Amino acid sequence: MNWREFFRKSTKAKRAPRPLPSPTQKTGDVPEGIIEKCPQCGALLYTRELEQHLYVCPKCGHHFPMSAPERFRLTFDGGRFFEYDADLVSDDPLEFPGYREKLEQAMQKTGLTEAVMTGEGTIKGHPVVMAAMDGRFIMGSMGSVVGEKIARAIENARIKRYPLIIFAASGGARMQEGMLSLMQMAKTSAAVERFHRTGGLFISVLTHPTTGGVSASFAMLGDYLFAEPGALIGFAGRRIIEQTIRQELPPDFQTAEFLLRHGQLDRVVPRKEMRDVLGKVLAVHAGRGRSGGKAASV
Amino acid sequence: MEKRLPFEEPLYELEEKIAALKRFMAEQNLDLGEEVERLEARLAHLKVETYRNLTPWQKVQIARHPNRPTTLEIAQGMLTDFLELHGDRLFADDPAIVGGIGLLDGIPVTLIGHQKGRDTKENLARNFGMPHPEGYRKALRLMEQAEKFGRPIITLLNTPGAYPGKTAEERGQSEAIARNLRVMSALSVPIVVVVVGEGASGGALGIGVGDRILMLEYAWYSVISPEGAAALLWKDAKEAERAAQTMKITAQDLLELGIIDAVIPEPLGGAHRDKPEAIRRIKAAVKAALLELMPLSPKTLVDDRYEKYRRIGRFASLFDETPSTGGA
Numbered sequence: 001m002n003w004r005e006f007f008r009k010s011t012k013a014k015r016a017p018r019p020l021p022s023p024t025q026k027t028g029d030v031p032e033g034i035i036e037k038c039p040q041c042g043a044l045l046y047t048r049e050l051e052q053h054l055y056v057c058p059k060c061g062h063h064f065p066m067s068a069p070e071r072f073r074l075t076f077d078g079g080r081f082f083e084y085d086a087d088l089v090s091d092d093p094l095e096f097p098g099y100r101e102k103l104e105q106a107m108q109k110t111g112l113t114e115a116v117m118t119g120e121g122t123i124k125g126h127p128v129v130m131a132a133m134d135g136r137f138i139m140g141s142m143g144s145v146v147g148e149k150i151a152r153a154i155e156n157a158r159i160k161r162y163p164l165i166i167f168a169a170s171g172g173a174r175m176q177e178g179m180l181s182l183m184q185m186a187k188t189s190a191a192v193e194r195f196h197r198t199g200g201l202f203i204s205v206l207t208h209p210t211t212g213g214v215s216a217s218f219a220m221l222g223d224y225l226f227a228e229p230g231a232l233i234g235f236a237g238r239r240i241i242e243q244t245i246r247q248e249l250p251p252d253f254q255t256a257e258f259l260l261r262h263g264q265l266d267r268v269v270p271r272k273e274m275r276d277v278l279g280k281v282l283a284v285h286a287g288r289g290r291s292g293g294k295a296a297s298v
Numbered sequence: 299m300e301k302r303l304p305f306e307e308p309l310y311e312l313e314e315k316i317a318a319l320k321r322f323m324a325e326q327n328l329d330l331g332e333e334v335e336r337l338e339a340r341l342a343h344l345k346v347e348t349y350r351n352l353t354p355w356q357k358v359q360i361a362r363h364p365n366r367p368t369t370l371e372i373a374q375g376m377l378t379d380f381l382e383l384h385g386d387r388l389f390a391d392d393p394a395i396v397g398g399i400g401l402l403d404g405i406p407v408t409l410i411g412h413q414k415g416r417d418t419k420e421n422l423a424r425n426f427g428m429p430h431p432e433g434y435r436k437a438l439r440l441m442e443q444a445e446k447f448g449r450p451i452i453t454l455l456n457t458p459g460a461y462p463g464k465t466a467e468e469r470g471q472s473e474a475i476a477r478n479l480r481v482m483s484a485l486s487v488p489i490v491v492v493v494v495g496e497g498a499s500g501g502a503l504g505i506g507v508g509d510r511i512l513m514l515e516y517a518w519y520s521v522i523s524p525e526g527a528a529a530l531l532w533k534d535a536k537e538a539e540r541a542a543q544t545m546k547i548t549a550q551d552l553l554e555l556g557i558i559d560a561v562i563p564e565p566l567g568g569a570h571r572d573k574p575e576a577i578r579r580i581k582a583a584v585k586a587a588l589l590e591l592m593p594l595s596p597k598t599l600v601d602d603r604y605e606k607y608r609r610i611g612r613f614a615s616l617f618d619e620t621p622s623t624g625g626a
């Protein structure tokens with residue numbers, strides 16, 4: 001069965017109201033699904049317990065990566081949302097060796113069609129358009145589909161005049177689609193610019209990891225730039241930098257805290273405070289009465 | 299001494315043979331004119347054959363040739379009154395990106411490009427054409443100035459990548475590139491981009507958003523360098539030759555993929571063999587693009603540019619039942 005047949009079957013099966021994905025279902029292997037080890041403090045944690053703590057280690061505060069469906073479920077009010085463009089799937093424009101198999105594996109592993117989920121819902125009562133990337137899907141890399149879904153989400157936010165929130169998690173541009181991937185950086189950035197010109201509010205949340213072609217495009221273009229604690233954020237990879245400058249880098253190099261110190265972020269926001277912080281920004285923006293400023297035109 | 303590319307060895311050998319024969323003729327006072335003519339004809343034929351059938355990897359080598367025309371050489375050659383301008387007004391002047399103003403057959407333009415050196419000393423001074431954030435911010439400053447004065451912008455891409463260094467990260471390499479992509483997408487003046495040498499990844503794209511994307515015949519443009527791709531894919535940078543093929547990075551591939559708008563033919567053997575002619579051809583192609591773009595209103599320019607990028611991408615829908623796009 002090829003990947004498209006695979007997905008046709010699974011979407012047909014899912015015609016009924018889609019059940020909210022639970023992390024144990026999505027991560028597959030049952031043994032790993034029960035207990036997880038914290039990579040930072042070594043604590044053994046029940047997955048159920050971890051889930052209750054929003055995938056933050058209750059012992060040391062380490063933020064585990066979060067899947068896109070979990071991010072949607074735990075960020076929107078009541079875990080309710082309407083998903084956009086879940087039907088879009090990657091082609092193999094370069095006929096790149098092994099790419100189709102890689103896509104198929106990623107789909108099977110994550111139950112997703114691509115490395116980003118987009119949709120709309122409300123946060124603290126404010127309607128928003130949201131995108132969340134999923135690092136498990138070919139490292140959250142951006143190819144044609146990710147670029148297209150992000151661009152469409154931004155356009156939806158512009159047309160509906162909703163705020164836009166993007167949770168980035170990506171290793172960068174997807175190599176297997178070559179220049180088509182690189183151009184998604186320009187495409188998504190152009191969409192942000194249009195949104196910006198109509199006065200749209202864009203909150204960008206950088207999560208672990210946000211690097212390469214995603215950090216160097218839409219992810220850095222928010223009106224507000226937030227990041228989760230400890231998230232790796234940067235343009236070039238640490239190893240390449242060490243090879244280039246022949247120096248050891250500080251241990252916190254390219255972490256959210258490092259970026260904050262160097263003036264590259266507005267705030268580092270722990271996951272437990274995320275909904276409240278987003279709610280505050282949305283509330284300030286929902287406040288009535290503008291005074292001067294640039295007139296927003298559609 | 300001129301850098302010899304491995305696949306050009308047979309040409310050099312033949313050239314040397316002809317030269318030796320001529321010396322021998324002069325010394326011995328012999329007439330071997332017929333033999334010389336025969337060899338010269340063979341050389342001409344071999345040159346055409348060699349350069350017509352270059353592999354992607356061979357093109358990468360030509361694109362990296364140290365004598366390839368640099369941005370400053372092209373600026374001097376195609377503009378009159380070219381005046382280089384420096385600094386980002388924030389931190390420093392990045393020598394890896396240069397820019398300035400001048401006249402292209404009387405048309406006022408702003409020209410910006412990556413600047414590589416022609417030898418080791420120059421390359422060290424230019425950081426091998428690898429910009430820091432201040433380079434992208436200088437470019438942005440000059441582009442916004444061009445917009446203010448209604449001046450078209452020409453950018454020339456030739457970089458092995460944005461500089462992967464500690465200070466570059468500290469000062470926001472990602473943000474600098476991202477901001478340029480965003481602002482360039484909506485500048486209300488024409489932007490013509492020419493990939494003249496190496497176009498590596500975000501470091502190239504950071505000054506590469508435009509209305510027309512032109513590419514020299516032997517230039518390359520890729521999401522990652524062939525060496526980088528090889529290291530990631532096959533865990534071996536020596537597989538770069540294979541990666542150059544697989545990644546579809548040549549001007550001809552990218553024209554087919556719809557990423558670029560036109561290929562500018564190079565003089566036989568590459569731009570470094572006849573720089574003035576190469577620069578003449580770049581100038582002609584840029585001017586033709588500008589003449590098409592300059593009559594357009596700012597709104598049309600920006601709308602068209604948005605659509606140009608908005609359309610890029612290949613994907614399918616699960617609801618699409620057309621068999622032609624079906625999976626293999």
Ligand SMILES: [Zn+2]
Binds near residue numbers: 038039040058060061
């Ligand atoms: Zn822990």
